Amino acid sequence: MQWTELIVFSALFLLVTVMGFVAARWQKGETLDHLDEWGLGGRKFGSWITWFLVGGDLYTAYTFVAVPALMFGAGALGFYALPYTIILYPLVFLPLVRMWSVSRVHGYVTPADFVKGRYGSHWLALIIAVTGIVATMPYIALQLVGLEAVLRSMGLNGSGILGHLPLFIAFLILALYTYQSGLRAPALIAFVKDILIYLVILVAIIYLPSKFGGWGEIFNDAQAKFDATPSKADGILLTGTNQLQYATLALGSALALFLYPHSLTGILASRGRNVIKRNMVALPAYSLLLGLLALLGFVAISAGTKPIVNQATGRPDTNTIVPELFGANFPSWFAGIAFAAIGIGALVPAAIMSIAAANLWTRNVYKEYVKKDATPAEEAKQAKLASLVVKFGAVAFIVFVDPQFSIDLQLIGGVMILQTLPAVAIALYTRWFHVYGLIAGWVAGMGYGMWLLYNIGNPAVGKAHFAGSALPLGNISIFGWHPFGASTTQIYVGIVALLVNLVVAVIVTLIAKKAKSPNGVDHTDPSDYHVDEDNPRVKPVAAH
Amino acid sequence: MPSDHKTGLRWSNWNLLLILPLFMLITPWFNFDEPRIFGLPFFYWYQFLFVPLGVACVGIVYVKTKDEPVVTGKPDKLGVDDLDEGAN
Numbered sequence: 001m002q003w004t005e006l007i008v009f010s011a012l013f014l015l016v017t018v019m020g021f022v023a024a025r026w027q028k029g030e031t032l033d034h035l036d037e038w039g040l041g042g043r044k045f046g047s048w049i050t051w052f053l054v055g056g057d058l059y060t061a062y063t064f065v066a067v068p069a070l071m072f073g074a075g076a077l078g079f080y081a082l083p084y085t086i087i088l089y090p091l092v093f094l095p096l097v098r099m100w101s102v103s104r105v106h107g108y109v110t111p112a113d114f115v116k117g118r119y120g121s122h123w124l125a126l127i128i129a130v131t132g133i134v135a136t137m138p139y140i141a142l143q144l145v146g147l148e149a150v151l152r153s154m155g156l157n158g159s160g161i162l163g164h165l166p167l168f169i170a171f172l173i174l175a176l177y178t179y180q181s182g183l184r185a186p187a188l189i190a191f192v193k194d195i196l197i198y199l200v201i202l203v204a205i206i207y208l209p210s211k212f213g214g215w216g217e218i219f220n221d222a223q224a225k226f227d228a229t230p231s232k233a234d235g236i237l238l239t240g241t242n243q244l245q246y247a248t249l250a251l252g253s254a255l256a257l258f259l260y261p262h263s264l265t266g267i268l269a270s271r272g273r274n275v276i277k278r279n280m281v282a283l284p285a286y287s288l289l290l291g292l293l294a295l296l297g298f299v300a301i302s303a304g305t306k307p308i309v310n311q312a313t314g315r316p317d318t319n320t321i322v323p324e325l326f327g328a329n330f331p332s333w334f335a336g337i338a339f340a341a342i343g344i345g346a347l348v349p350a351a352i353m354s355i356a357a358a359n360l361w362t363r364n365v366y367k368e369y370v371k372k373d374a375t376p377a378e379e380a381k382q383a384k385l386a387s388l389v390v391k392f393g394a395v396a397f398i399v400f401v402d403p404q405f406s407i408d409l410q411l412i413g414g415v416m417i418l419q420t421l422p423a424v425a426i427a428l429y430t431r432w433f434h435v436y437g438l439i440a441g442w443v444a445g446m447g448y449g450m451w452l453l454y455n456i457g458n459p460a461v462g463k464a465h466f467a468g469s470a471l472p473l474g475n476i477s478i479f480g481w482h483p484f485g486a487s488t489t490q491i492y493v494g495i496v497a498l499l500v501n502l503v504v505a506v507i508v509t510l511i512a513k514k515a516k517s518p519n520g521v522d523h524t525d526p527s528d529y530h531v532d533e534d535n536p537r538v539k540p541v542a543a544h
Numbered sequence: 545m546p547s548d549h550k551t552g553l554r555w556s557n558w559n560l561l562l563i564l565p566l567f568m569l570i571t572p573w574f575n576f577d578e579p580r581i582f583g584l585p586f587f588y589w590y591q592f593l594f595v596p597l598g599v600a601c602v603g604i605v606y607v608k609t610k611d612e613p614v615v616t617g618k619p620d621k622l623g624v625d626d627l628d629e630g631a632n
Contacts, residue, residue, distance in 0.1 A: 082591050083568050086598045090562040093602055216583030237587055243571040251569060281603045288595045
């Protein structure tokens with residue numbers, strides 16, 4: 001048991017707990033009994049709060065432990081996180097402000113709300129909502145993996161169900177203050193989280209390399225390690241077969257990120273278009289941080305860090321690489337701060353994700369199918385309860401199911417959420433696609449994507465299915481015809497599935513238009529997409 | 545379907561700058577070890593350079609498209625569905 005670390009960690013954890021409960025009264029509106037208030041913090045966050053909130057939301061604890069772990073294990077491929085988070089902002093800069101404006105005029109809380117308004121189809125909206133919930137759940141579970149990696153590094157590495165007790169307590173506290181304060185809790189805690197993370201990474205990135213002979217030495221050590229492994233796919237540079245995988249993984253991840261409901265929650269909670277635009281300029285500061293952090297995976301190689309064995313599963317857990325590196329090379333009080341940074345880093349996104357999933361459930365399932373005449377207060381109540389269910393579902397997932405399953409699901413989740421791109425992102429610009437086309441495209445992209453993922457095995461780790469997202473082009477066949485021959489060049493499954501989705505959507509749209517089948521009613525007006533905060537047409541916040 | 549006749553899109557040529565950062569996805573341009581800077585292989589520092597480049601591109605587009613006309617209010621051509629807003 002590492003007492004100094006544990007005490008520093010607990011003190012900081014206590015601080016954010018108090019903040020989480022106090023947040024209910026921070027900048028409070030008329031009432032918390034409305035989704036605009038509980039689920040979107042009153043839709044009035046300015047540039048700074050949004051920067052911390054969205055930054056705390058997108059750059060999660062799992063990212064902070066998993067990206068260096070991937071660099072540690074696979075080398076250069078893990079660095080895709082940098083291009084991913086750089087191209088992200090130019091890609092979403094224009095669509096996001098359109099989404100904000102149309103949502104503000106009509107009071108949309110979720111992406112599925114927008115789809116329903118745009119296409120007048122609650123079935124299409126249901127598909128989008130369910131995709132969002134299913135893709136978000138394992139993401140929440142993964143935040144727990146990040147938190148647990150830290151707890152186990154501090155010596156709280158018990159076996160069996162009891163080994164998960166610290167995790168359970170941490171999550172119970174999180175669930176309670178999220179229930180009470182809604183989105184204001186993670187927004188306030190994000191300040192602490194991000195400041196701690198910046199502090200820790202900057203110190204790590206300046207101090208650790210000098211300790212191990214400088215960057216040149218570190219990269220040489222990494223190269224030597226990868227040369228010694230039998231695998232040809234690893235190394236400090238990309239290989240012939242994984243370059244396309246690197247680029248498409250970065251592109252696919254960037255396209256997917258703002259389709260996740262929790263990312264959009266942070267955007268819709270902001271005050272106006274300029275807040276979002278300024279953030280698109282300022283958020284890459286986190287990307288720089290993530291890039292530097294990724295390099296710690298190589299530092300861990302030089303330092304000879306060994307992943308610790310998870311007593312609950314009995315396997316070495318590479319996600320403990322960064323906590324172990326910090327624990328072994330920092331004085332224990334600073335290691336405690338570092339652990340707290342990662343641990344609190346898990347709480348912020350977990351809270352936002354559970355709120356986003358709860359909003360989806362409430363708006364697009366409960367109100368649509370269960371209780372059509374629900375009042376705003378009943379909606380808020382329902383969402384609060386749903387956020388509890390979602391969080392305990394995630395804990396149960398980690399405790400009773402192999403955590404590896406969450407990682408697999410997260411992989412699947414990225415491919416799934418990408419299939420909502422035509423209905424959510426393209427629909428912001430054009431209603432050309434027919435609602436039947438969108439549904440057919442979703443079914444095709446989803447089905448094909450899942451089938452491809454199912455068939456990806458990795459004999460090296462003894463997995464026959466769902467062992468990764470890299471698909472050799474030679475495995476793609478169109479009814480038995482292999483357009484790429486036996487090519488071993490790899491590509492990200494999500495992009496392939498999205499292309500299938502788009503092709504099917506186009507074909508079915510053309511047929512449906514030819515057959516003149518009804519295409520729903522568009523409740524939005526072209527000018528809705530440009531409305532800003534000072535416009536009289538914005539819907540009053542928390543209006544009944 | 546009123547929106548099928550109006551696109552409601554606004555375009556500025558400055559927006560083309562947003563394409564520039566995407567060029568970092570062309571991996572054959574930078575998949576090299578040498579030259580190194582501060583021990584970092586070319587592959588890594590080249591990609592780090594795209595952080596300021598991306599910020600510059602998005603920043604320029606933000607500043608240059610700031611004073612596009614803001615739609616404040618609109619002529620009364622509300623459809624039936626808009627008028628019903630709030631009733632449901």
